[in-house]
Amino acid sequence: MAKKKQEGYLSAREARRISRENRKITNAYEKQRKRKNVPESEYLTTMRDIGNSVEFDNLHTYFFTDAGTVKAVDGVSFEVPIGKTVGVVGESGCGKSVTSLSLMQLLQRPQGQVVEGAIRLNMGGKAYDVTKTPNEILQQIRGNYVSMIFQEPMTALNPVFRIGEQINEVIELHDGEGKSEEDIKARTIELLKMVGIANSEGVYNMFPHELSGGMRQRVVIAMALACNPRVIIADEPTTALDVTIQAQILDLLRQLKDRINSSIMFITHDLGVIAEMADYVVVMYAGRIVEKGTADDIFHHPAHPYTIGLMASKPVVGKKIDKLYSIPGKVPNPINMPDYCYFKDRCEMCVGGCDGAYPGEISLSETHKVSCWRYEGKEGQT
Numbered sequence: 611m612a613k614k615k616q617e618g619y620l621s622a623r624e625a626r627r628i629s630r631e632n633r634k635i636t637n638a639y640e641k642q643r644k645r646k647n648v649p650e651s652e653y654l655t656t657m658r659d660i661g662n663s664v665e666f667d668n669l670h671t672y673f674f675t676d677a678g679t680v681k682a683v684d685g686v687s688f689e690v691p692i693g694k695t696v697g698v699v700g701e702s703g704c705g706k707s708v709t710s711l712s713l714m715q716l717l718q719r720p721q722g723q724v725v726e727g728a729i730r731l732n733m734g735g736k737a738y739d740v741t742k743t744p745n746e747i748l749q750q751i752r753g754n755y756v757s758m759i760f761q762e763p764m765t766a767l768n769p770v771f772r773i774g775e776q777i778n779e780v781i782e783l784h785d786g787e788g789k790s791e792e793d794i795k796a797r798t799i800e801l802l803k804m805v806g807i808a809n810s811e812g813v814y815n816m817f818p819h820e821l822s823g824g825m826r827q828r829v830v831i832a833m834a835l836a837c838n839p840r841v842i843i844a845d846e847p848t849t850a851l852d853v854t855i856q857a858q859i860l861d862l863l864r865q866l867k868d869r870i871n872s873s874i875m876f877i878t879h880d881l882g883v884i885a886e887m888a889d890y891v892v893v894m895y896a897g898r899i900v901e902k903g904t905a906d907d908i909f910h911h912p913a914h915p916y917t918i919g920l921m922a923s924k925p926v927v928g929k930k931i932d933k934l935y936s937i938p939g940k941v942p943n944p945i946n947m948p949d950y951c952y953f954k955d956r957c958e959m960c961v962g963g964c965d966g967a968y969p970g971e972i973s974l975s976e977t978h979k980v981s982c983w984r985y986e987g988k989e990g991q992t
Contacts, residue, residue, distance in 0.1 A: 625676050632674035636720040645744065653742040655730050662732060663841045663873040664690040664713065664756075669727035669741075671705075671712045674720075678945035682708040684897040685727070690841065692732070695867065695874040697888030697905070699881065699920070703941065705897040706877045707761070710843045713740060713875075714758055715748050731755065732840070753784035757839035759847045763826035767818040773829055774798055774814035780836045801832040806862055824855035831862065838870045845877045860887055881924050885909055890977075893917050896941055896952040898968075903978035913980040915959045951983065959984060 620628075658665055671683040683705045690696045698706045711717050713729050729740040733755060743751070760766040768776060777798040786794060795814070802810035805828040818826055827847060834842060844863060848856040860883065867874055876887050884891055884905070891908040893901040893916065901914040912918045919937040939956035942948055951957070954964050963969070963983030972985045 620677060628678060629676045632676070632679075632721075636674055636723060639723045639725075640720050643745070648744045653739050653744070653747070655728065655737050655739040657730055657732050657737045659689065660732065661691055662689045662730075663692050664732070664875070665728075665730040666709065666713075667728045667730065669709065669712060669729060670725050671708050671717065671722065672725050673718075673722050675945075680944045681897050681947060682722075682944065683712065684947075686894070686897075686899055687727075688892050688899060688902055690873045690875050691890070692840075692873055693867075693871050694889040695876055695887050696890045696892060697884035698875065698877045698892045698894060699879060699884050700894035701879055701941070703944075704894040706879075706894055707845055709894075710758065710845055710875060710877055713841075713843065714752060714756060715740060715743070715745075716758075750784075753780060753839065754837050755839055756841045756843065757834040757837070758843040758845060759831050759834045761845045761847075761849065763823065763830045764818075766830050767826060769818055771817075772814070773802075773816050773818065773821070777801060777829070777833050777836060780833050785837045797836070798832075801836055802829070804835070804866070805829070805832045806858065807832075824851050824859070827851060827855075827859060828862075831859070831866075835866055835870070839872060841873050841875065842867070843875045843877070846879070848878075848880070848883060856883070863887070881920060893920070896947065897944070898952065899981070900953065901978075901980045901982075903975075907975070907978040911974075911978065913974060913978070913985065914953075914982050915957045915984075916953050918959075951981075 666686050666688050669683055669686045670681070673680040673682055686705070686709055688696070698709065700706055708717070712724055717723070724741045727741065731738050731740050731751070738751070774795065778794050781789070781794050781797055799810045799814055802813055807813050807825065807828055813821065813825070821829065831847070848859050851859065863874065864887070876884070878884060888905050891903060891905055892899055893908065893914065895916050901908065901912070901917045908917060912921050916937070919935070922935040923937065925934060937956055938958070942952055942955065948954070949968070950966065951964055951968055954960060957964070961984050963986055966983070969981045969983045969986070971979050971981050973979050973989050974985065
């Protein structure tokens with residue numbers, strides 16, 4: 611009897627065919643991206659609301675792998691208002707970090723490509739569509755307008771350069787015009803003080819391995835804030851830290867946001883951090899947004915079964931239970947997504963419509979939106 615092939619098995623011939631097709635697709639995107647002297651009119655756009663720093667509009671970011679096309683971000687739309695914090699929450703692999711890397715245009719190329727949609731960035735007097743903006747312009751935008759606090763300070767810092775040299779380089783590249791070496795050094799030490807490092811002059815001359823995790827995280831934050839960016843992307847900045855240091859880092863981010871009037875896109879899977887930091891919350895699952903609204907909407911009136919499951923899975927102070935709730939089942943294969951609601955196979959609240967196509971976005975209130983068949987025909991009800 612022939613041995614049954616494993617699910618997801620690919621023959622060498624099939625893998626080669628997929629690889630050839632992917633090369634054609636990615637080469638076309640890369641050719642478009644590497645053009646020189648692109649006129650500004652091609653990437654100039656108009657903000658839907660000038661009160662927003664960033665607008666993600668139907669963003670699709672795919673990874674063209676030898677096993678198939680991974681739809682890491684599959685039609686994401688939300689806004690980051692000026693001076694506000696938007697929390698993006700969801701389990702590992704749901705597309706949170708890829709959404710932020712799409713904004714920074716730091717995707718792993720040529721495999722990772724934005725294939726559809728727009729990311730409108732408010733530059734003050736004008737707006738750019740980041741997905742169409744050429745690399746030489748992006749170099750001026752990164753650091754000056756949009757900055758990122760990366761997930762892991764151990765790998766975000768270069769182990770062979772001193773802390774001072776690494777922050778100096780950021781200032782030289784983006785804000786160094788007319789500044790002497792002494793001016794840049796003074797600014798670096800000022801930044802280290804601003805993020806709560808007492809021995810700033812000593813840390814200036816240290817290597818990353820001489821600092822603790824919390825100190826390294828503060829250095830990464832100082833680098834991100836060096837040029838007073840309009841948008842700060844914080845990609846799980848407190849994941850590897852103990853709760854005391856975590857509280858200090860969150861407090862620091864809040865103070866700095868108010869001081870330079872920046873917007874923060876805060877990415878995490880920690881609901882406690884989101885409750886403390888965010889004005890608005892976006893809940894992602896399998897590359898799509900399943901629910902979004904104000905922090906009050908999401909925490910006090912969760913609507914999507916996935917959001918309800920997330921809320922039920924967190925411990926509550928003073929409430930004794932034998933076992934924390936966990937959402938049953940597993941995330942679908944990102945290469946072969948179903949043609950119905952992605953959460954259906956794990957959902958304990960299914961209704962008749964769940965057998966149909968993927969649900970559209972339903973407005974429960976002016977700020978609260980959900981993609982779930984349970985609310986079909988119930989617009990405006992919370």
